[in-house]
Amino acid sequence: MPTILRRSRIAIAGVTVVFVAGMAAVAGTLIRNAEHDAMQAARQRSARLINSAESDINRGLLAVDVMLAGTRELLNPALQRNGQLDKALSAQLLRAAINRNLLISDLMLVDATGTVMVAGLGNRTKLASPLPPAFVNKVMGQAAPQMLVSQPTLNFATAENALFFARPVEWPGVGRLLVVAEVPVAQMAAVLDRDADSDGVQMTLEHDDGELLVMVPEQTALAGRRLSPPLNRANSTGLAQPMAARLDGQDALVAVRPTLYPQLLISASLPTRQALLPARQQRPVVLLVTGGFILLVLASAATALWFLQITHRARAGAEQSRQTLDKALAAMADGFLLCDANERVVAWNPRYEAIFPWLRGVLRRGTPYETLAYTAVQAIHPELPDNEQRRWVQARLDAHRRPEGHLEQQLPSGMVIHAIERRMPDGGVVSVFRDITSSEQTLAQAKADAEAANEAKSRFLAQMSHEIRTPLNAVLGTNGLLLASGLNDDQRRLCELMRQSGQALLAVINDILDLSKIEAGRMTLEIVSFNPLGTVNDVVQLLSVRAQAQGLGLHLEGHALPPLMGDPSRLRQILFNLIGNALKFTDRGDVRVRLSATPLTDGQMQLCIEVQDTGIGIAPDMLPTLFERFLQGDSRTARRYGGSGLGLAISHDLAVLMGGRIEAQSVLGQGSTFRVTLPLPLAREAPQVAPALPAPTSIGALRRRILVAEDNGVNQILIKAMLDRLGHYCDIVANGVEAVRQVQASQYDLVLMDIQMPEMDGEAATLAIRALPGAVRKVPIVAMTAHAMAEHRQASEAAGMNGHLSKPVDLAVLADMIRRMAP
Structure with a gap:
C-alpha cells in the first residue's frame, strides 16, 4: 500500500503540472486571439465608417x-x-x-x-x-x-x-x-458625424496638401491647419492601416477614401486602445477563470491524494455494510425486491422467494421485471388465454412504472399480499410485499362494522330530527298564532319566552344535523356570486336588535368589495355564530366587525372578517380546545351562558370546507378577537339580488284552494290556522291514499304533502299523482316535512315534488312558497 500511494502521488503531481502549464498556455492563446479578433473587428468597423462617410460627403459636394x-x-x-x-x-x-x-x-x-x-x-x-x-x-x-x-x-x-x-x-x-x-x-461636420459612432472615432475632410477643412469631433483651433504628412490619394483604399491619428497623433487605425473631387479626401481614425478595449476587458475574466481552474486542479489533486488514503478503509467498510444489509434483508418478515432504472432485478431477500416460489427458477441479478410478470401470470392465472395474460402483464408493468400507491392481490394459496412500490431518485423501484391475509379479514370486518355504525347513526339522526321537529312545528306554529292574537303584556312575555326556547332547540337540532353532514363528508357548498359587504351587513343588521336590547354597540367597519364566488348562506352561518357568541359573552362595551380583502394570485381575493368584543375573554389554556365539539371555556361558562358547544366547531369546519381558517386571540377579562380568512375567486358577474319575502296575504286577496296531507292531529290544526290566516281555503287528509283520492275528486291550486305518513307516504303519493291522467298530474306539490337532511330533499325532488318546506314552518316562508307555486 505505501508503494501504491507513493506512485500515485508522483502520477498526480505530474498530471497537475501538465494541467497547470496547459491552462497557462490556453490563457495566453485566448488573450492573443481576443486582441487579434478585436483588431479585425476594428478594421471592419473603420472600413464601414469611411465608406459610409464617403457616400454622404459625395452626395453633399455633388449637390x-x-x-x-x-x-x-x-x-x-x-x-x-x-x-x-x-x-x-x-x-x-x-x-x-x-x-x-x-x-x-x-x-x-x-x-x-x-x-x-x-x-x-x-x-x-x-x-x-x-x-x-x-x-x-x-x-x-x-x-x-x-x-x-x-x-x-x-x-x-x-x-x-x-x-x-x-x-x-x-x-x-x-x-x-x-x-x-x-x-x-x-x-459639413454634421454630415461626417452621422457616420461616426463615438468610442473615440475621429473623422476629417482634408485637402490633398493636408489642409484640414472639417473634423469630428470639432476642434476650432485646428481649423485650416496643415496636417503632416498629408493624405496620400494613391493609398486611399478605405482599408484601415496602423498609423498616427489625424487629430491627436495617438496610435490608431486610419482608413482614407477620396471624394469625387480630386483635391478632397476623407479619413476615419479609431484609436488602438479603443479597438483593443473589448479584448482588454476580457483579459481579467480569462485570467480569473484560468486561476480558478488552476486552483481547482490543485484542489482536485489534494482531494485525490486524500481519497487514495481512505479508499482502502472505505472498501473494507463497504464490504461490511453489504454483509450487514444482506443480513437485514434476510431477517425481514416482508418480501423485498429492488429493480434498477432499466427494470432489471438488482436485489431481493429470501422472504420474497417464499411468497412467490414460482420465481425461483428465473430470479437472478439482471432479470427483466417483465420476465417476472410473465412467470407470475402463468402461475397465478394459467387458465387465461394468451391475449388476457399479455394484458395482465401490461397492467402490472404500468403499475410498476408509475409507483404511486399500493397493490393488493390474492395468490392461489389464498394468501393476500399487500405490495408497496416507491421510485428512488436514480429511477429504480423498491417493492415491499407483506402478507396481510389475517389483517385484511380483520380490517374488512372493522370497515363493515364502521359503515354499519355510521349508517345507524345517520338513520338515528334523521329519525330523531323528524320526531323532534314534528311537535316543535306545533309548538312554534301555535306560538306564532298566539303572538299574532290579542294578548296582554304578561301573556305576550310568556309567549316570547316560549318562542325563544323553541328556536334555541331548533338551532341545536340544526347544528347536530350540520355536524353529522360534515362528519359524513356530505356537506356541500352552494357556490354563487355574492356581495361580501352586503352579506356581512345582513347579519349585523339582524343581530343589531339583540345588541340594542343588551345595551351594546354593534359596528361594521369595511368598504365595498368586488363580487366573489362562494356560499353566502354558510358564511352567514359562521358570522351568526361568531357575532352571536360575541354578544352573548359581552356585558358592556361593544362588538366590532371588520371586513377587508387582499388580492391573491389566479384571480382570487383573501377575504378577512374580524369579530372583536370587549367581553369576558378566554383563558390561554382553553384556546387550543376552543374549536372542539361540545366544549366550552369551562363549566361555569356553560352554566351561566348556556349553549351546546357546537357553534364554533361547526364554524371552524365550514371555514375549512371553504378552504380557509378561523383564528382566535383573547385576553382574559378584556375581550376576544375571532378572525375568519377565506380564499375566494372573483365573480365574473354581479350577484343576483333575491326578492324580499312578501308580507302574509291579508283576507280579501287572491285565495287559493290548497290540499294538506298531514297525519299529525296537532299539525293539522296548526297548518289550517296558518292557511286561514293567510286567507286560503284548505282541505286536510291524513295519509297518502286519501291525498291521491282527493286530488281526483276536487281541483286544487297546491298540495302540501307530508313525507312520513301511514298507509302511503308522501313520496309514493306524489308518484301516484304524477301518474294520473289529465291535468291533475301537473298540480304543484310541496313537501312539508320534518325531514331536513339534504338526501331527503333530493328524494322529494326525485319523486316529482316542486318544492320543500322544513318544519317548523315559518308563516312568511309558507306565504312566499304559496305565491311562487300557485301564482
Missing part, C-alpha cells in the same frame, strides 16, 4: 456643385434686356435655391475683385468674410471650370467658421464671374 453649375440658368429670368440683372428677382431666385439645399447658408454671384453682385440673403456688396485672393485667382484661372473649396474662414456675421465652394461662370457682356456658396463648417 452643391450642381447648384453652382446651374446658377446661370437659374438667373436667366432676372436678366434684363440691357444685360443687367434684376437684383430683387435674382435674390429671390437664389434664396429659393438656398432653401432647397440644407448645407448652403448663402449663394452669391461675385466678380473678380470680390464684390458681391447678387446674394441670396440680401442686398450686400461685400462678403462677411472676404475670399482669400489666392483662392479667387485659383478658381478664376482654371482652364476647365470645376468647383473648388476654400480653407475654413471665420464669418464675422455669425462668428462661425465657413467653407466657400466656388465655380467660375461665363456671364454675357461681363466675362468670367464667380458663383460662390457659403457652407458652415458645422454643417
